Amino acid sequence: MKTLTLASLCVLVFFSDSVASGALDLLQDTAASWTGRLPCGGWDCECAFKGQQGCCCAAKPLFDLEEFTFMRMVGLWDGLSRLNSQINEVTAGCKIAFTANILPMTGCLGPFTSNVSISYQSVSLNQGNGYNPALGIFTAPHSGLYSFSFTAYSRVGDTDRLYQKMQLVKNGQVIASSWEDNREDSEDSSSQTVLLKVQRGSQVYVELLSGRQLCGDTQGSNAFSGYLIYPFTEE
Structure with a gap:
């Protein structure tokens, strides 16, 4: 007990x-x-x-x-x-996205005697500060898979020739292009979207080809944008 x-x-x-x-x-x-x-x-x-x-x-x-x-x-x-x-x-620095437009114009951009990178100066988003509006060039802050898009728009008079060609370039390599060459249309537009593997420091931009022109974009319809889908681990 x-x-x-x-x-x-x-x-x-x-x-x-x-x-x-x-x-x-x-x-x-x-x-x-x-x-x-x-x-x-x-x-x-x-x-x-x-x-x-x-x-x-x-x-x-x-x-x-x-x-x-x-x-x-x-x-x-x-x-x-x-x-x-x-x-x-x-994921550091992986909130990367930008979108910019050409400033409205009544005249034409071009033609030039050589290919020229387009300066999209009306910037509405530049998260990560990868896009330089003065040069029109996006420099990747982080390696990863990116989506890039651009729109080519031009409007000319009835007697003028619609003669445009733009191309997306990565580090000097042409990735995608859009063009129009006829007298039947006085106004036309097109868009391209691509997915790219991009290394940190790579440069992506849109250029207007030699001898071509963009005209009558009074609404800033020419646009360039991109964003990081997912990053790659950097060693």
């Missing part, structure tokens, strides 16, 4: 706040009068039996559990920090 009483005490001391004061005193007195080995299963019950405040028989196991839990949390936090760093490394 004493063994059962002492074993019960080892549990009840842990929940001492919920045990009536008289019952707790009785259990403490009973335990204190015990002269044999305390049946606490390895718990340190001496402090509780001697009436030391703020102590319980489960102190060491609870401390060990707290230490184990803390170390696990430290390990998890370290793992999450490394993962967050890797995510930031992959």
